[in-house]
Amino acid sequence: xxxxxxxxxxxxxxxxxxxxxxxxxxxxxxxxxxxxxxxxxxxxxxxxxxxxxxxxxxxxxxxxxxxxxxxxxxxxxxxxxxxxxxxxxxxxxxxxxxxxxxxxxxxxxxxxxxxxxxxxxxxxxxxxxxxxxxxxxxxxxxxxxxxxxxxxxxxxxxxxxxxxxxxxxxxxxxxxxxxxxxxxxxxxxxxxxxxxxxxxxxxxxxxxxxxxxxxxxxxxxxxxxxxxxxxxxxxxxxxxxxxxxxxxxxxxxxxxxxxxxxxxxxxxxxxxxxxxxxxxxxxxxxxxxxxxxxxxxxxxxxxxxxxxxxxxxxxxxxxxxxxxxxxxxxxxxxxxxxxxxxxxxxxxxxxxxxxxxxxxxxxxxxxxxxxxxxxxxxxxxxxxxxxxxxxxxxxxxxxxxxxxxxxxxxxx
Ligand code: HEM
Numbered sequence: 001x002x003x004x005x006x007x008x009x010x011x012x013x014x015x016x017x018x019x020x021x022x023x024x025x026x027x028x029x030x031x032x033x034x035x036x037x038x039x040x041x042x043x044x045x046x047x048x049x050x051x052x053x054x055x056x057x058x059x060x061x062x063x064x065x066x067x068x069x070x071x072x073x074x075x076x077x078x079x080x081x082x083x084x085x086x087x088x089x090x091x092x093x094x095x096x097x098x099x100x101x102x103x104x105x106x107x108x109x110x111x112x113x114x115x116x117x118x119x120x121x122x123x124x125x126x127x128x129x130x131x132x133x134x135x136x137x138x139x140x141x142x143x144x145x146x147x148x149x150x151x152x153x154x155x156x157x158x159x160x161x162x163x164x165x166x167x168x169x170x171x172x173x174x175x176x177x178x179x180x181x182x183x184x185x186x187x188x189x190x191x192x193x194x195x196x197x198x199x200x201x202x203x204x205x206x207x208x209x210x211x212x213x214x215x216x217x218x219x220x221x222x223x224x225x226x227x228x229x230x231x232x233x234x235x236x237x238x239x240x241x242x243x244x245x246x247x248x249x250x251x252x253x254x255x256x257x258x259x260x261x262x263x264x265x266x267x268x269x270x271x272x273x274x275x276x277x278x279x280x281x282x283x284x285x286x287x288x289x290x291x292x293x294x295x296x297x298x299x300x301x302x303x304x305x306x307x308x309x310x311x312x313x314x315x316x317x318x319x320x321x322x323x324x325x326x327x328x329x330x331x332x333x334x335x336x337x338x339x340x341x342x343x344x345x346x347x348x349x350x351x352x353x354x355x356x357x358x359x360x361x362x363x364x365x366x367x368x369x370x371x372x373x374x375x376x377x378x379x380x381x382x383x384x385x386x387x388x389x390x391x392x393x394x395x396x397x398x399x400x401x402x403x404x405x406x407x408x409x410x411x412x
Contacts, residue, residue, distance in 0.1 A: 001026060005035030008045055008322065008396070009070055015180060015394025019298065021339075024327035031311040032321075039073050043301070043320040044313075047327040049334045049351060051311075055302055055321060056355040062321060064358060065095045066303035069397055070322055078191040088238045090246035092358060099357065105227045105235060106243065107361065109220050115364045118157065122365075125152040126372035130380055136409040138387050141263050142256070142401060145373075150255035153369055154248055159208045159221035171200055172252050180394035180402070205244040209237070220247075251362045254296045255369050257400025258352075260390075261294020262286075262374060264404065265341045267386055272343045276378040283378070286343035287370045292350030293341050295326035298399040300354065325351045326399070384408040 007013055007020045027033050027047040036042040046052055055062045071079070091102045108114060129145045129152075147169060155165050174197055212225035224243050227235040235243070266273045276282045304319045328351045330338040335345075353360035360366070388405035 003027065003033075005037030005040070005043075005045075008035065008324070009037055009040050009043070011180070011394045011396045014298075014396045014399055015392050018392050019295075019326050019399060021327075021330060024324060024330065028327065028331055028333075032313055034313075041071050041076070041320055043070050043322045044315075046321050046323045047331075049328040049331040049349075052323045052325065052328045052351055053355050055323060056357065059095055059099075059357045061305055061308060062302035063095045063305050064093050064099075064300075064302065066301075066318075066320075068092055068301050070299075070301050070320060081191065088242040088245075090242040091361075092246055092250065096357065101229055101231065102239070102243075103361065104230060106220070106224065106247070109223055110361050110364060112364050115368055118153070118365065118368065121156050122153055122368050122372045125149050125156075126369075126376045128152070129373070130376045130410060133408060133410050135412070138405065138407045141404040141406045142260055143403070146259035146263065146404075147252075147256045149259060149373055150252050150369055153255075153365070154251050157220045157365075158205075158244060158248060159212065159217075159219060160204070164204060167200075168204065168248070169252075171197060171204075172249055175249060182402070201245055202241060205241055206237075209240055209244070247362065250360075251365070253398045253400075255366050257296035257398065258291055258294045258366065258370055259373055260401045260404055261296065262290040262370065262377075263384075263406070264390065264401065265290065265293055266377070267384060267406070269341050272341060273378060273381070275343055276374065280375070280378065282343050283371055283374050285346055285348065286374055287367050288348045288350060289341060289343050289345050290370055290374070291352035291366070292329045292335075292345070292348055294400065295329050295350075295352050296398055296400050297352070297354070298326045298396055299324045300358070325354065380411050382409040382411055 001023070003023045003026065007023050013020070024047050027045055031048060031051045032044045032046060034042065034044050046055060091099060094102060126149060129149050132144060132148070133139060151165055151169055154160075155162070155168065160168055174193070208221055209225045212219075212222040216222045216226060224235070224240055227240070227243075229235060272286075276286055299322045302321045302323060304315050304317055304321070306317050308315050329335070332338050334349060353363040353366075384406050385408075386405065387407040388403075390401040390404045393400060393402045
């Protein structure tokens with residue numbers, strides 16, 4: 001099959017057809033394939049598990065600092081005139097040694113022990129969203145459950161008051177809406193829309209930062225608002241704001257899509273939910289399988305920092321690479337029967353949280369959130385079935401269903 005680069009990178013294609021698993025299967029026959037899709041930056045597609053590990057482990061050769069998203073020509077043109085990139089850089093777009101120094105600011109909070117203190121919030125939130133379904137009926141599970149659960153958890157740790165949650169949800173949905181017209185903010189052009197979005201985020205988070213500086217508490221919001229780097233410099237206002245943004249934005253839609261992915265997988269494989277009900281110790285491996293299978297972070301970009309040879313190809317400084325985690329997670333070299341959803345899969349060395357230098361900072365929190373929801377689901381969902389066709393967000397970056405209509409019966 002002749003593979004069109006647009007199938008890998010066009011947000012519209014993802015919106016229409018979901019992730020391109022067939023194309024990836026074919027591309028995995030070789031380490032790198034070069035694409036020059038119409039209207040996008042040219043890039044090398046990296047689709048195998050081993051090559052993504054290799055490239056992620058060499059930040060000195062393949063950096064994040066030149067951006068993490070493969071841009072459209074329109075975005076390149078807009079960037080040249082926009083102020084946004086100058087305002088702030090978040091840790092995901094940093095490289096060593098700065099990256100390590102800035103990552104340390106929050107890494108203590110996100111360790112398994114640090115996350116344990118959130119157990120109650122996470123469990124309570126999972127219970128509340130399932131309670132909100134009532135005893136039986138029909139609902140869009142994205143709207144009712146999967147976007148609410150991470151919103152509640154992240155808002156709590158970042159100090160956002162409940163009456164601000166809806167506004168925050170609207171902002172993050174617009175930020176990650178890709179080219180989806182249903183999700184985009186109305187504005188003259190995309191650049192104006194993005195600037196307005198950043199100003200809204202700024203206002204919301206800045207109020208919290210100022211409050212925590214005046215009234216410190218034992219929470220992540222205070223940790224960020226009062227942080228000092230290991231070189232003794234306090235974190236500046238823009239850097240603090242950048243941290244808020246990256247934690248909320250990297251944490252919300254990713255967790256939402258993995259939870260929606262879990263529902264989809266259980267709807268298509270009801271026997272797997274029964275397995276968990278019969279043996280609740282399977283929840284832990286089910287969480288990993290959900291992240292492998294749904295892979296909400298579809299890809300990340302890397303840029304070559306120098307001329308080099310990779311697998312016999314001459315790579316030029318500035319060449320871009322799309323690391324397709326969602327493809328690596330179906331690599332038959334690593335996973336037996338990779339297209340099967342198996343809640344007992346072991347080992348499960350998926351790359352859904354990335355690898356090495358930029359490995360997901362919030363992975364333990366994401367796991368805890370998914371764990372709590374699957375536990376609640378296995379205990380209380382008496383039956384559920386699809387009540388319509390799920391559709392996908394038109395985005396090739398953070399990927400997942402936009403709506404998931406379900407008929408259900410839940411016990412108290
Ligand atoms: C299932 C949910 C999640 C998935 C699939 C996911 C996936 C990822 C991936 C693939 C990366 C690597 C980026 C790269 O290679 O450049 C990453 C980085 C990151 N994630 Fe997550 N993530 C999830 C949830 C979260 C949560 C809940 C938070 C915060 C509360 C979070 C915060 C971050 C941050 C801050 C980074 C940047 C780390 C760095 O650059 O050092 N993520 N995530």
